[in-house]
Amino acid sequence: MEKLHLATHSKLRTGWATEQQPKSLKQCEESRLCKGAWATRGYCPRSRTIPISVVQQPLFHIFSNAAEIKDFRKRLLTWYNKCKRDLPWRKMAAGEADADKRAYAVWVSEIMLQQTQVASVIGYYNRWMQKWPTLQHLAEASLEEVNELWAGLGYYSRGKRLQEGARKLVSQMAGRMPRTAEELQKLLPGVGKYTAGAIASIAFGQVTGVVDGNVIRVLSRVRAIGADPASSVIAERFWALAHALVDPTHPGDFNQAMMELGATVCTPKAPLCAECPVKQHCRAYHWVRRAFTFYSLCSPSLFFCGMVDVEECDSSTGNCSLCLPPSEPWEPSLGVTNFPRKTTKKQPRIECTATCVLQRGCCDQQPEYLIVQRPSSGLLAGLWEFPSLLLKPGHQNQQKAALASHLQTWVGIDVAVGHLQPVGEVLHIFSHIRQTYKIYFLNLDKEKGNWNEVVELPASRWVTKTEFQNSATSTAMKKSLWKVRACMHILTAATLNMGRSNGCISLPCTLYGASCVLDVS
Ligand code: SF4
Ligand SMILES: [Zn+2]
Numbered sequence: 001m002e003k004l005h006l007a008t009h010s011k012l013r014t015g016w017a018t019e020q021q022p023k024s025l026k027q028c029e030e031s032r033l034c035k036g037a038w039a040t041r042g043y044c045p046r047s048r049t050i051p052i053s054v055v056q057q058p059l060f061h062i063f064s065n066a067a068e069i070k071d072f073r074k075r076l077l078t079w080y081n082k083c084k085r086d087l088p089w090r091k092m093a094a095g096e097a098d099a100d101k102r103a104y105a106v107w108v109s110e111i112m113l114q115q116t117q118v119a120s121v122i123g124y125y126n127r128w129m130q131k132w133p134t135l136q137h138l139a140e141a142s143l144e145e146v147n148e149l150w151a152g153l154g155y156y157s158r159g160k161r162l163q164e165g166a167r168k169l170v171s172q173m174a175g176r177m178p179r180t181a182e183e184l185q186k187l188l189p190g191v192g193k194y195t196a197g198a199i200a201s202i203a204f205g206q207v208t209g210v211v212d213g214n215v216i217r218v219l220s221r222v223r224a225i226g227a228d229p230a231s232s233v234i235a236e237r238f239w240a241l242a243h244a245l246v247d248p249t250h251p252g253d254f255n256q257a258m259m260e261l262g263a264t265v266c267t268p269k270a271p272l273c274a275e276c277p278v279k280q281h282c283r284a285y286h287w288v289r290r291a292f293t294f295y296s297l298c299s300p301s302l303f304f305c306g307m308v309d310v311e312e313c314d315s316s317t318g319n320c321s322l323c324l325p326p327s328e329p330w331e332p333s334l335g336v337t338n339f340p341r342k343t344t345k346k347q348p349r350i351e352c353t354a355t356c357v358l359q360r361g362c363c364d365q366q367p368e369y370l371i372v373q374r375p376s377s378g379l380l381a382g383l384w385e386f387p388s389l390l391l392k393p394g395h396q397n398q399q400k401a402a403l404a405s406h407l408q409t410w411v412g413i414d415v416a417v418g419h420l421q422p423v424g425e426v427l428h429i430f431s432h433i434r435q436t437y438k439i440y441f442l443n444l445d446k447e448k449g450n451w452n453e454v455v456e457l458p459a460s461r462w463v464t465k466t467e468f469q470n471s472a473t474s475t476a477m478k479k480s481l482w483k484v485r486a487c488m489h490i491l492t493a494a495t496l497n498m499g500r501s502n503g504c505i506s507l508p509c510t511l512y513g514a515s516c517v518l519d520v521s
Pocket of ligand 2: 060321322
Protein backbone atom coordinates (compact mmCIF):
# COMPACT_ATOMS: atom_id res chain seq x y z
CA MET A 1 0.00 0.00 0.00
CA GLU A 2 2.87 2.32 0.88
CA LYS A 3 4.39 1.73 -2.52
CA LEU A 4 1.11 2.46 -4.22
CA HIS A 5 0.63 5.60 -2.24
CA LEU A 6 4.05 6.90 -3.20
CA ALA A 7 3.37 6.16 -6.83
CA THR A 8 0.12 8.03 -6.51
CA HIS A 9 1.72 11.18 -5.28
CA SER A 10 4.88 11.09 -7.28
CA LYS A 11 3.30 13.17 -10.03
CA LEU A 12 2.14 16.28 -8.29
CA ARG A 13 1.43 19.12 -10.64
CA THR A 14 2.31 22.71 -10.25
CA GLY A 15 -0.57 24.85 -9.10
CA TRP A 16 -1.91 22.25 -6.70
CA ALA A 17 -2.07 23.63 -3.18
CA THR A 18 0.61 21.96 -1.11
CA GLU A 19 -1.60 21.59 1.92
CA GLN A 20 -4.03 19.54 -0.13
CA GLN A 21 -1.46 16.95 -0.99
CA PRO A 22 -1.58 13.90 1.23
CA LYS A 23 2.00 13.62 2.40
CA SER A 24 1.86 10.14 3.78
CA LEU A 25 -0.30 7.10 3.93
CA LYS A 26 -0.96 7.85 7.57
CA GLN A 27 -2.18 11.32 6.74
CA CYS A 28 -4.30 9.87 4.01
CA GLU A 29 -5.85 7.31 6.26
CA GLU A 30 -6.79 9.98 8.74
CA SER A 31 -9.22 11.37 6.27
CA ARG A 32 -12.61 9.71 6.15
CA LEU A 33 -12.93 10.61 2.50
CA CYS A 34 -9.54 9.16 1.66
CA LYS A 35 -10.20 5.98 3.55
CA GLY A 36 -13.39 5.43 1.60
CA ALA A 37 -11.70 6.07 -1.69
CA TRP A 38 -8.79 3.78 -0.86
CA ALA A 39 -11.20 1.05 0.01
CA THR A 40 -13.36 1.28 -3.08
CA ARG A 41 -11.06 2.63 -5.75
CA GLY A 42 -7.58 2.01 -4.45
CA TYR A 43 -6.26 5.55 -4.74
CA CYS A 44 -6.34 8.86 -2.95
CA PRO A 45 -9.02 11.29 -4.15
CA ARG A 46 -6.95 14.24 -2.96
CA SER A 47 -4.29 13.73 -5.57
CA ARG A 48 -4.78 15.42 -8.91
CA THR A 49 -3.54 12.36 -10.68
CA ILE A 50 -5.24 9.02 -10.92
CA PRO A 51 -2.57 6.54 -9.87
CA ILE A 52 -0.77 4.51 -12.44
CA SER A 53 -1.53 1.39 -10.48
CA VAL A 54 -5.24 1.95 -11.07
CA VAL A 55 -5.34 3.29 -14.60
CA GLN A 56 -2.21 1.78 -16.01
CA GLN A 57 -2.39 -1.94 -16.31
CA PRO A 58 0.40 -3.67 -18.20
CA LEU A 59 -2.13 -4.75 -20.80
CA PHE A 60 -4.08 -1.54 -20.69
CA HIS A 61 -4.72 -1.25 -24.42
CA ILE A 62 -5.61 -4.82 -25.26
CA PHE A 63 -8.05 -7.52 -24.24
CA SER A 64 -6.11 -10.03 -22.21
CA ASN A 65 -8.77 -11.52 -20.01
CA ALA A 66 -10.75 -14.39 -21.55
CA ALA A 67 -13.77 -13.75 -19.36
CA GLU A 68 -13.83 -10.11 -20.39
CA ILE A 69 -13.64 -10.98 -24.07
CA LYS A 70 -16.45 -13.48 -23.67
CA ASP A 71 -18.63 -10.96 -21.91
CA PHE A 72 -17.87 -8.26 -24.47
CA ARG A 73 -18.89 -10.58 -27.34
CA LYS A 74 -22.05 -11.67 -25.57
CA ARG A 75 -23.20 -8.14 -24.81
CA LEU A 76 -22.43 -6.88 -28.29
CA LEU A 77 -24.15 -9.76 -30.11
CA THR A 78 -27.22 -9.60 -27.89
CA TRP A 79 -27.55 -5.91 -28.62
CA TYR A 80 -26.98 -6.42 -32.35
CA ASN A 81 -29.62 -9.14 -32.65
CA LYS A 82 -32.09 -6.83 -30.99
CA CYS A 83 -31.20 -3.45 -32.47
CA LYS A 84 -29.62 -3.97 -35.89
CA ARG A 85 -30.97 -1.97 -38.78
CA ASP A 86 -33.03 -3.78 -41.37
CA LEU A 87 -30.83 -3.49 -44.46
CA PRO A 88 -31.32 -5.24 -47.82
CA TRP A 89 -27.84 -6.77 -47.97
CA ARG A 90 -28.27 -8.24 -44.51
CA LYS A 91 -31.49 -9.92 -45.58
CA MET A 92 -29.79 -11.25 -48.72
CA ALA A 93 -26.80 -12.61 -46.80
CA ALA A 94 -29.01 -14.23 -44.19
CA GLY A 95 -31.55 -15.75 -46.58
CA GLU A 96 -29.33 -16.96 -49.44
CA ALA A 97 -28.31 -20.62 -49.28
CA ASP A 98 -25.97 -20.47 -52.29
CA ALA A 99 -22.55 -19.40 -50.96
CA ASP A 100 -21.45 -17.73 -54.21
CA LYS A 101 -24.63 -15.66 -54.50
CA ARG A 102 -24.36 -14.79 -50.82
CA ALA A 103 -20.77 -13.64 -51.14
CA TYR A 104 -21.59 -11.69 -54.31
CA ALA A 105 -24.41 -9.88 -52.47
CA VAL A 106 -22.06 -8.98 -49.61
CA TRP A 107 -19.30 -7.92 -51.99
CA VAL A 108 -21.59 -5.51 -53.87
CA SER A 109 -22.83 -3.99 -50.61
CA GLU A 110 -19.35 -3.57 -49.17
CA ILE A 111 -18.07 -1.86 -52.31
CA MET A 112 -21.08 0.46 -52.46
CA LEU A 113 -20.72 1.33 -48.78
CA GLN A 114 -17.10 2.46 -49.17
CA GLN A 115 -17.06 6.20 -48.39
CA THR A 116 -20.85 6.31 -48.79
CA GLN A 117 -23.71 6.61 -46.33
CA VAL A 118 -26.05 3.65 -45.84
CA ALA A 119 -29.11 5.77 -46.75
CA SER A 120 -27.60 6.69 -50.12
CA VAL A 121 -26.66 3.11 -50.92
CA ILE A 122 -29.96 1.30 -50.32
CA GLY A 123 -31.71 2.39 -53.56
CA TYR A 124 -28.63 1.74 -55.69
CA TYR A 125 -28.11 -1.65 -54.09
CA ASN A 126 -31.67 -2.76 -54.73
CA ARG A 127 -31.53 -1.63 -58.38
CA TRP A 128 -28.17 -3.30 -58.87
CA MET A 129 -29.22 -6.64 -57.43
CA GLN A 130 -32.42 -6.60 -59.42
CA LYS A 131 -30.53 -5.98 -62.65
CA TRP A 132 -27.51 -8.22 -61.96
CA PRO A 133 -28.50 -10.77 -59.30
CA THR A 134 -25.42 -12.96 -59.86
CA LEU A 135 -21.78 -12.70 -60.86
CA GLN A 136 -22.67 -14.12 -64.27
CA HIS A 137 -25.23 -11.36 -64.92
CA LEU A 138 -22.74 -8.68 -63.93
CA ALA A 139 -20.00 -10.19 -66.09
CA GLU A 140 -22.23 -9.72 -69.12
CA ALA A 141 -22.99 -6.06 -68.40
CA SER A 142 -21.22 -3.29 -70.29
CA LEU A 143 -19.28 -0.56 -68.50
CA GLU A 144 -21.77 1.93 -69.90
CA GLU A 145 -24.64 0.11 -68.15
CA VAL A 146 -22.66 -0.08 -64.93
CA ASN A 147 -21.87 3.63 -65.06
CA GLU A 148 -25.49 4.48 -65.80
CA LEU A 149 -26.69 2.59 -62.74
CA TRP A 150 -23.89 3.98 -60.61
CA ALA A 151 -24.48 7.60 -61.73
CA GLY A 152 -24.81 9.82 -58.66
CA LEU A 153 -23.24 7.40 -56.16
CA GLY A 154 -19.72 8.80 -56.63
CA TYR A 155 -16.31 7.12 -56.70
CA TYR A 156 -17.14 5.63 -60.07
CA SER A 157 -14.13 3.36 -60.30
CA ARG A 158 -15.89 1.15 -57.75
CA GLY A 159 -18.57 0.09 -60.23
CA LYS A 160 -15.96 -0.55 -62.88
CA ARG A 161 -13.92 -2.72 -60.53
CA LEU A 162 -16.97 -4.75 -59.55
CA GLN A 163 -17.64 -5.47 -63.19
CA GLU A 164 -13.97 -6.30 -63.86
CA GLY A 165 -13.94 -8.61 -60.84
CA ALA A 166 -17.10 -10.40 -61.96
CA ARG A 167 -15.62 -10.97 -65.43
CA LYS A 168 -12.43 -12.29 -63.92
CA LEU A 169 -14.22 -14.73 -61.62
CA VAL A 170 -16.49 -15.97 -64.40
CA SER A 171 -13.64 -16.47 -66.87
CA GLN A 172 -10.97 -17.78 -64.50
CA MET A 173 -12.83 -19.37 -61.59
CA ALA A 174 -15.97 -20.68 -63.29
CA GLY A 175 -18.03 -18.07 -61.48
CA ARG A 176 -16.96 -19.20 -58.02
CA MET A 177 -16.25 -16.61 -55.34
CA PRO A 178 -12.95 -17.09 -53.45
CA ARG A 179 -13.65 -18.56 -50.02
CA THR A 180 -11.10 -16.81 -47.81
CA ALA A 181 -10.16 -13.22 -47.04
CA GLU A 182 -6.64 -13.80 -48.34
CA GLU A 183 -7.87 -15.10 -51.71
CA LEU A 184 -10.53 -12.43 -52.04
CA GLN A 185 -7.96 -9.71 -51.49
CA LYS A 186 -5.56 -11.31 -53.93
CA LEU A 187 -8.00 -11.95 -56.75
CA LEU A 188 -10.55 -9.14 -56.72
CA PRO A 189 -9.69 -5.64 -57.96
CA GLY A 190 -10.63 -2.94 -55.47
CA VAL A 191 -10.91 -5.41 -52.57
CA GLY A 192 -8.60 -4.51 -49.68
CA LYS A 193 -8.01 -6.12 -46.33
CA TYR A 194 -11.18 -4.76 -44.76
CA THR A 195 -13.55 -5.68 -47.61
CA ALA A 196 -12.00 -9.13 -47.96
CA GLY A 197 -12.44 -9.77 -44.23
CA ALA A 198 -16.01 -8.53 -44.27
CA ILE A 199 -17.01 -10.78 -47.20
CA ALA A 200 -15.21 -13.81 -45.81
CA SER A 201 -16.65 -13.47 -42.31
CA ILE A 202 -20.20 -12.55 -43.33
CA ALA A 203 -20.63 -14.88 -46.30
CA PHE A 204 -18.39 -17.82 -45.36
CA GLY A 205 -18.07 -17.55 -41.58
CA GLN A 206 -14.28 -17.17 -41.64
CA VAL A 207 -13.08 -16.20 -38.17
CA THR A 208 -11.32 -12.98 -38.99
CA GLY A 209 -11.70 -9.50 -37.57
CA VAL A 210 -12.26 -6.38 -39.64
CA VAL A 211 -11.12 -2.81 -39.14
CA ASP A 212 -12.85 0.14 -40.74
CA GLY A 213 -13.45 3.70 -39.51
CA ASN A 214 -16.31 2.63 -37.24
CA VAL A 215 -14.33 -0.22 -35.70
CA ILE A 216 -11.33 2.03 -35.11
CA ARG A 217 -13.55 4.49 -33.27
CA VAL A 218 -15.07 1.81 -31.03
CA LEU A 219 -11.78 0.06 -30.29
CA SER A 220 -9.87 3.26 -29.67
CA ARG A 221 -12.43 4.28 -27.08
CA VAL A 222 -12.89 0.86 -25.55
CA ARG A 223 -9.11 0.44 -25.10
CA ALA A 224 -8.18 4.16 -24.79
CA ILE A 225 -5.93 4.12 -27.81
CA GLY A 226 -4.96 7.66 -28.65
CA ALA A 227 -2.21 6.96 -31.14
CA ASP A 228 -2.66 7.97 -34.75
CA PRO A 229 -4.68 5.20 -36.47
CA ALA A 230 -3.34 6.30 -39.85
CA SER A 231 0.12 5.04 -38.89
CA SER A 232 0.72 1.55 -40.28
CA VAL A 233 2.15 0.29 -36.98
CA ILE A 234 -0.89 1.46 -35.04
CA ALA A 235 -3.23 0.15 -37.74
CA GLU A 236 -1.67 -3.28 -37.20
CA ARG A 237 -2.46 -3.02 -33.50
CA PHE A 238 -6.10 -2.37 -34.33
CA TRP A 239 -6.15 -5.39 -36.61
CA ALA A 240 -4.61 -7.53 -33.89
CA LEU A 241 -7.28 -6.33 -31.46
CA ALA A 242 -10.08 -7.03 -33.94
CA HIS A 243 -8.77 -10.55 -34.60
CA ALA A 244 -8.51 -11.23 -30.88
CA LEU A 245 -12.00 -10.02 -30.20
CA VAL A 246 -14.02 -11.51 -33.06
CA ASP A 247 -16.54 -14.13 -31.98
CA PRO A 248 -15.45 -17.56 -33.27
CA THR A 249 -18.99 -18.86 -33.61
CA HIS A 250 -20.57 -15.76 -35.22
CA PRO A 251 -17.73 -13.84 -36.87
CA GLY A 252 -19.92 -12.19 -39.52
CA ASP A 253 -22.49 -10.98 -37.03
CA PHE A 254 -19.79 -9.86 -34.64
CA ASN A 255 -18.02 -7.78 -37.27
CA GLN A 256 -21.27 -6.24 -38.41
CA ALA A 257 -22.18 -5.55 -34.78
CA MET A 258 -18.91 -3.66 -34.21
CA MET A 259 -19.56 -1.55 -37.28
CA GLU A 260 -23.20 -1.06 -36.36
CA LEU A 261 -22.18 0.09 -32.87
CA GLY A 262 -19.79 2.63 -34.39
CA ALA A 263 -22.41 3.84 -36.85
CA THR A 264 -25.35 4.17 -34.49
CA VAL A 265 -24.14 4.40 -30.85
CA CYS A 266 -20.42 5.12 -30.65
CA THR A 267 -20.72 7.92 -33.17
CA PRO A 268 -17.92 10.42 -33.89
CA LYS A 269 -19.29 13.51 -32.18
CA ALA A 270 -22.14 12.50 -29.89
CA PRO A 271 -21.71 8.91 -28.65
CA LEU A 272 -24.66 7.49 -26.74
CA CYS A 273 -22.61 5.94 -23.96
CA ALA A 274 -25.60 5.47 -21.66
CA GLU A 275 -27.16 3.13 -24.26
CA CYS A 276 -23.96 1.36 -25.15
CA PRO A 277 -24.00 -2.41 -24.67
CA VAL A 278 -20.25 -2.59 -23.99
CA LYS A 279 -19.78 0.42 -21.75
CA GLN A 280 -18.74 -1.92 -18.94
CA HIS A 281 -15.63 -2.68 -20.97
CA CYS A 282 -14.92 0.82 -22.23
CA ARG A 283 -11.82 2.49 -20.83
CA ALA A 284 -12.73 5.92 -22.18
CA TYR A 285 -16.18 5.70 -20.63
CA HIS A 286 -14.72 4.70 -17.26
CA TRP A 287 -12.15 7.46 -17.43
CA VAL A 288 -14.83 10.05 -17.90
CA ARG A 289 -16.98 8.67 -15.12
CA ARG A 290 -14.09 8.16 -12.76
CA ALA A 291 -12.62 11.55 -13.41
CA PHE A 292 -16.00 13.14 -12.97
CA THR A 293 -16.66 11.39 -9.67
CA PHE A 294 -13.13 11.86 -8.49
CA TYR A 295 -12.83 15.55 -9.20
CA SER A 296 -16.35 16.28 -8.18
CA LEU A 297 -15.36 15.03 -4.76
CA CYS A 298 -12.43 17.43 -4.64
CA SER A 299 -13.62 20.43 -6.53
CA PRO A 300 -16.22 20.18 -9.28
CA SER A 301 -15.05 23.45 -10.74
CA LEU A 302 -11.64 21.97 -11.47
CA PHE A 303 -13.19 19.32 -13.66
CA PHE A 304 -15.27 21.68 -15.69
CA CYS A 305 -12.68 24.36 -16.10
CA GLY A 306 -10.44 21.89 -17.90
CA MET A 307 -7.72 21.54 -15.28
CA VAL A 308 -8.11 17.84 -14.85
CA ASP A 309 -5.06 15.88 -15.76
CA VAL A 310 -6.03 12.28 -16.33
CA GLU A 311 -3.09 9.99 -16.13
CA GLU A 312 -2.36 7.88 -19.12
CA CYS A 313 -0.85 4.48 -19.34
CA ASP A 314 2.93 4.65 -19.04
CA SER A 315 2.93 8.40 -19.44
CA SER A 316 5.58 8.53 -16.73
CA THR A 317 8.12 7.42 -19.27
CA GLY A 318 6.34 8.68 -22.38
CA ASN A 319 7.09 5.31 -23.88
CA CYS A 320 3.60 4.08 -24.62
CA SER A 321 3.01 4.16 -28.35
CA LEU A 322 -0.76 3.68 -27.97
CA CYS A 323 -1.61 6.48 -25.54
CA LEU A 324 -2.68 9.94 -26.53
CA PRO A 325 0.50 11.73 -27.58
CA PRO A 326 1.98 14.19 -25.05
CA SER A 327 1.46 16.95 -27.63
CA GLU A 328 -2.30 16.28 -27.63
CA PRO A 329 -3.16 15.25 -24.07
CA TRP A 330 -6.55 14.34 -22.68
CA GLU A 331 -8.97 17.24 -23.02
CA PRO A 332 -11.66 16.91 -20.33
CA SER A 333 -14.36 18.75 -22.21
CA LEU A 334 -14.15 16.21 -25.06
CA GLY A 335 -14.86 13.20 -22.84
CA VAL A 336 -14.74 9.92 -24.76
CA THR A 337 -14.36 11.77 -28.05
CA ASN A 338 -10.73 12.34 -27.08
CA PHE A 339 -10.49 9.02 -28.92
CA PRO A 340 -9.67 8.30 -31.64
CA ARG A 341 -6.99 10.80 -32.37
CA LYS A 342 -7.86 12.98 -35.35
CA THR A 343 -5.66 12.18 -38.27
CA THR A 344 -4.36 15.08 -40.26
CA LYS A 345 -6.01 14.82 -43.62
CA LYS A 346 -4.12 15.65 -46.73
CA GLN A 347 -5.56 18.82 -48.18
CA PRO A 348 -7.40 18.18 -51.46
CA ARG A 349 -5.95 19.59 -54.65
CA ILE A 350 -7.75 22.68 -55.90
CA GLU A 351 -8.83 22.52 -59.51
CA CYS A 352 -10.99 24.61 -61.77
CA THR A 353 -12.75 23.44 -64.91
CA ALA A 354 -14.64 25.48 -67.48
CA THR A 355 -17.72 23.62 -68.68
CA CYS A 356 -20.09 24.54 -71.47
CA VAL A 357 -23.68 23.40 -71.73
CA LEU A 358 -24.19 23.43 -75.48
CA GLN A 359 -27.81 23.45 -76.50
CA ARG A 360 -29.44 23.04 -79.87
CA GLY A 361 -33.11 23.23 -80.81
CA CYS A 362 -35.56 26.06 -81.31
CA CYS A 363 -38.81 26.94 -79.59
CA ASP A 364 -40.79 24.28 -81.43
CA GLN A 365 -38.28 21.51 -80.67
CA GLN A 366 -37.22 19.82 -77.50
CA PRO A 367 -33.78 21.20 -76.72
CA GLU A 368 -30.85 18.82 -76.90
CA TYR A 369 -27.48 18.99 -75.20
CA LEU A 370 -24.09 17.85 -76.34
CA ILE A 371 -22.33 15.39 -74.04
CA VAL A 372 -18.90 13.89 -74.57
CA GLN A 373 -17.31 10.82 -73.03
CA ARG A 374 -14.34 10.96 -70.69
CA PRO A 375 -11.32 8.67 -71.21
CA SER A 376 -11.70 5.05 -70.11
CA SER A 377 -9.22 5.46 -67.27
CA GLY A 378 -8.58 8.07 -64.61
CA LEU A 379 -11.06 10.27 -62.78
CA LEU A 380 -14.73 9.63 -63.71
CA ALA A 381 -13.54 7.09 -66.29
CA GLY A 382 -16.01 6.51 -69.13
CA LEU A 383 -18.60 8.93 -67.78
CA TRP A 384 -20.32 11.53 -69.96
CA GLU A 385 -20.03 15.25 -69.40
CA PHE A 386 -20.59 18.58 -71.08
CA PRO A 387 -17.54 19.72 -73.06
CA SER A 388 -15.09 20.75 -70.38
CA LEU A 389 -11.63 22.15 -70.09
CA LEU A 390 -9.43 21.83 -67.03
CA LEU A 391 -7.99 25.28 -66.49
CA LYS A 392 -4.34 25.69 -65.75
CA PRO A 393 -3.55 27.47 -62.48
CA GLY A 394 -3.40 31.20 -63.05
CA HIS A 395 -5.33 30.94 -66.31
CA GLN A 396 -8.77 31.46 -64.83
CA ASN A 397 -9.04 34.91 -66.33
CA GLN A 398 -8.60 33.56 -69.83
CA GLN A 399 -11.08 30.78 -69.22
CA LYS A 400 -13.77 32.03 -71.60
CA ALA A 401 -11.37 32.35 -74.50
CA ALA A 402 -9.79 28.98 -73.71
CA LEU A 403 -13.19 27.32 -73.53
CA ALA A 404 -14.37 28.91 -76.78
CA SER A 405 -11.27 27.63 -78.48
CA HIS A 406 -11.76 24.15 -76.98
CA LEU A 407 -15.37 24.04 -78.18
CA GLN A 408 -14.24 24.23 -81.77
CA THR A 409 -13.20 20.59 -81.38
CA TRP A 410 -16.77 19.63 -80.81
CA VAL A 411 -18.75 22.03 -83.00
CA GLY A 412 -16.30 22.43 -85.84
CA ILE A 413 -16.61 26.20 -86.12
CA ASP A 414 -15.29 29.29 -84.47
CA VAL A 415 -17.19 29.99 -81.27
CA ALA A 416 -17.41 33.68 -80.50
CA VAL A 417 -16.30 34.29 -76.93
CA GLY A 418 -19.14 36.76 -76.52
CA HIS A 419 -21.74 34.05 -77.16
CA LEU A 420 -20.71 32.09 -74.07
CA GLN A 421 -23.07 33.05 -71.26
CA PRO A 422 -21.64 32.56 -67.74
CA VAL A 423 -24.25 31.01 -65.45
CA GLY A 424 -22.40 30.33 -62.23
CA GLU A 425 -20.30 27.72 -60.48
CA VAL A 426 -20.74 24.19 -59.24
CA LEU A 427 -18.42 22.91 -56.52
CA HIS A 428 -17.75 19.21 -56.27
CA ILE A 429 -15.49 17.58 -53.70
CA PHE A 430 -13.81 14.39 -54.79
CA SER A 431 -11.75 12.42 -52.28
CA HIS A 432 -8.57 14.23 -53.29
CA ILE A 433 -9.74 17.14 -55.45
CA ARG A 434 -11.81 20.21 -54.73
CA GLN A 435 -13.17 20.88 -58.16
CA THR A 436 -14.95 24.09 -59.17
CA TYR A 437 -16.85 23.95 -62.44
CA LYS A 438 -17.35 27.35 -64.07
CA ILE A 439 -20.48 26.86 -66.08
CA TYR A 440 -21.20 28.55 -69.40
CA PHE A 441 -24.13 28.21 -71.71
CA LEU A 442 -24.17 28.41 -75.47
CA ASN A 443 -27.30 28.12 -77.52
CA LEU A 444 -26.42 26.96 -81.03
CA ASP A 445 -29.07 28.88 -82.89
CA LYS A 446 -28.91 28.76 -86.67
CA GLU A 447 -30.87 31.97 -86.96
CA LYS A 448 -28.30 33.88 -84.98
CA GLY A 449 -25.63 32.52 -87.25
CA ASN A 450 -23.26 31.28 -84.57
CA TRP A 451 -23.10 27.78 -85.99
CA ASN A 452 -23.59 26.02 -89.26
CA GLU A 453 -22.84 22.38 -88.91
CA VAL A 454 -21.97 20.47 -85.82
CA VAL A 455 -19.26 17.87 -86.17
CA GLU A 456 -20.21 14.85 -84.08
CA LEU A 457 -17.14 12.99 -82.95
CA PRO A 458 -17.35 9.30 -81.97
CA ALA A 459 -17.35 9.94 -78.22
CA SER A 460 -20.10 12.54 -78.24
CA ARG A 461 -23.87 12.60 -78.62
CA TRP A 462 -26.84 14.91 -78.38
CA VAL A 463 -29.36 14.08 -75.70
CA THR A 464 -32.67 15.44 -74.49
CA LYS A 465 -33.07 16.39 -70.86
CA THR A 466 -34.59 13.01 -70.02
CA GLU A 467 -31.89 11.11 -71.88
CA PHE A 468 -29.27 13.18 -70.09
CA GLN A 469 -30.75 12.31 -66.71
CA ASN A 470 -30.67 8.59 -67.52
CA SER A 471 -27.14 8.63 -68.90
CA ALA A 472 -23.90 7.93 -67.06
CA THR A 473 -23.16 11.46 -65.94
CA SER A 474 -21.77 12.68 -62.65
CA THR A 475 -23.71 14.65 -60.05
CA ALA A 476 -21.67 17.75 -60.90
CA MET A 477 -22.89 17.61 -64.51
CA LYS A 478 -26.49 17.15 -63.40
CA LYS A 479 -26.13 20.17 -61.16
CA SER A 480 -24.62 22.10 -64.08
CA LEU A 481 -27.62 21.50 -66.31
CA TRP A 482 -29.98 22.32 -63.48
CA LYS A 483 -28.12 25.58 -62.94
CA VAL A 484 -28.27 26.50 -66.60
CA ARG A 485 -31.96 25.76 -66.87
CA ALA A 486 -32.77 27.67 -63.70
CA CYS A 487 -30.64 30.61 -64.79
CA MET A 488 -32.10 30.75 -68.30
CA HIS A 489 -35.55 30.46 -66.89
CA ILE A 490 -35.07 33.42 -64.60
CA LEU A 491 -33.42 35.45 -67.33
CA THR A 492 -36.31 34.78 -69.65
CA ALA A 493 -38.80 35.65 -66.97
CA ALA A 494 -37.02 38.86 -66.10
CA THR A 495 -36.75 39.86 -69.74
CA LEU A 496 -40.31 39.16 -70.60
CA ASN A 497 -41.87 39.99 -67.26
CA MET A 498 -45.22 39.07 -68.61
CA GLY A 499 -48.29 37.11 -67.62
CA ARG A 500 -47.57 37.72 -63.95
CA SER A 501 -50.38 36.56 -61.73
CA ASN A 502 -50.56 35.11 -58.23
CA GLY A 503 -46.81 35.17 -57.90
CA CYS A 504 -46.31 33.17 -61.11
CA ILE A 505 -45.02 34.12 -64.51
CA SER A 506 -46.22 32.39 -67.69
CA LEU A 507 -43.28 31.98 -70.02
CA PRO A 508 -43.12 31.39 -73.75
CA CYS A 509 -39.78 29.91 -72.85
CA THR A 510 -37.18 28.42 -75.17
CA LEU A 511 -36.08 26.00 -72.53
CA TYR A 512 -39.26 24.64 -71.06
CA GLY A 513 -41.73 24.86 -73.92
CA ALA A 514 -44.55 27.24 -74.70
CA SER A 515 -46.70 26.97 -71.60
CA CYS A 516 -44.18 26.85 -68.83
CA VAL A 517 -45.06 28.54 -65.52
CA LEU A 518 -42.38 29.76 -63.14
CA ASP A 519 -43.25 30.31 -59.51
CA VAL A 520 -41.54 33.53 -58.44
CA SER A 521 -43.45 34.11 -55.26
S1 SF4 B 1 -19.23 3.50 -23.80
FE1 SF4 B 1 -19.36 5.26 -25.17
S2 SF4 B 1 -17.29 5.52 -25.91
FE2 SF4 B 1 -17.36 3.50 -25.03
S3 SF4 B 1 -17.82 2.15 -26.75
FE3 SF4 B 1 -19.76 2.68 -25.81
S4 SF4 B 1 -20.51 4.49 -26.93
FE4 SF4 B 1 -18.33 4.21 -27.41
ZN1 LIG C 1 -0.61 3.59 -23.12
